[in-house]
Amino acid sequence: MPHTDVQMDTHDIALETPPADVFMAPSICKSDLLAGKSYSHFSPIPAHISDDMTTECVLGVDEAGRGPVLGPMVYALYYLPMELQQSLLADTHHFDDSKVLTPEVRSSLMRKLCTDGSDLHRASGWATRLLSARDISAHMLQPAQYNLNAQAMDATIDLIKEVLAKGVNVKEIYIDTIGRPEVYQKKLERIWPTIRITVAKKADSLYPVVSAASVCAKVTRDAALDVCYEPYQDTAVNEDKATEASTHVAWGSGYPSDARTSTWLKQNIDPVFGWGNECRFSWGTAKELLEGKTADVKVDWPVEDDANGDMRMTDFFAAKTEAGGDELVDWFGKRVTEEMEDF
Structure with missing residues (x-):
């Protein structure tokens, strides 16, 4: 089943569009992104x-990019000492x-979080x-x-497991969800029965640690979308100053309801191969352009008839020759019975 494309209004599309000078965080690996x-x-x-690994911590998880047809989905985890959640994240920043x-x-x-010596950097860990x-x-x-829910669940679990394996003393976990919170929460509680776990809708607006994970x-995702666009960028060379200027990302937010995204998809489709590693081919928008009534090329993959489909394994060891003989017995020289008659 293709993914049902998310519809967004103009305001939401603007907020989802990467800024021209998006911060390239350490979480961006260009080679992996471009390789898909x-x-x-x-x-x-x-x-x-790290100075005291017994410090009790609170941890939050959120995602970005669940609905777009272009670019990755990113799950982020954020943790810090419990007593700093409100004062540092909500009150100060x-x-x-x-x-x-x-x-x-x-x-x-995000830049402050990644700046060595800042209060966020000294107190917070993220992934x-x-x-x-x-x-x-x-x-x-x-x-x-x-499916996407299972992929999201596994991504969340893997991130938390890795942080716990590093020795971080996590006492509370808060996770944002768009599915059924109670089902999600029970599964996580079976994995970590000694940790207080809260899974809730809109957790990114209720718990500062989830808000911080949301920003990460x-x-x-914004930076990753920028990197994914690099192979398509038009560069203009200024001969006087010998510099290059790149056009800003022309596909907008990457959401199907964004006119820039849908226009880009239509203008940059290869009739056979579609698009590159940046596109989610399982999304309805992409599938319709590739396979729908307006598709430039239709590909049929014929299924060859299997002439031996009804044969038994023993048939291969008891094959008959055109003359009606036994192929394996007649394979070398004369049949044994014929040779005996010559003596």
Whole structure:
């Protein structure tokens, strides 16, 4: 089943569009992105925690890029000492759901988090799991479908397991979900029965640690979308100054309801191969352009008739010759009975 494309209004599309100067966080691996690979990134354990690994921490998880037809989906994890969640994240730096913050504010917060010596850097650890468009589609289109919810669940679990394996003393976990929170929460509680786990809708606007994870996920996705566009960028060379200027990302937010995205898809489709690693071929928009009534090329993959489909294994060892003989017995020389008659 193709993914149902997400519809967004003009305001939401503007907030989802990467800014021209998006911050390239350490979670961006250009070679993996351009190769269509999924990968994870983990920040070092912050000083406030590494100095005393018994420090009790709170951890939040959120995602960005679930609905777009272009670019990766990113899951992000954020953790810090429990007593700092409200004071540092909400009161001092005013973290909020990334969809409420402007792209510029998100980039600024992420830059502070990654700046050595800042209060955010000293107190906070974070991680991301980037699921490439290629891998998302490959899993969703395989015969035993590995759907998006299952991929998201596994990404979340893997991130948390890795942080716990590093020795971080996590006491509370908060996770944003768009599915059934109670089902999600029960599964996680079976994995980590000693940790207090809360799975809730709109958690990114309720818990500052999830808001911070939301920012990490969104800035990473914005930067990743920028990198994915690099192979398509038009460069203009200024001969006087011998410099290159690149056009800004022409495909907009990557959401199907974004006119820039749908226009780009139509203008850049290869009639046979479609697009590159940046496109989710399992999404309805992409499938319709490739296979719908307006498709430039239609490909039929014929199934060859299997002439031996009804044969038994023993038939291959008891084949008959055209003369009606036994092929294996007649293979070398005369039949045994005929040779005996000559004596």
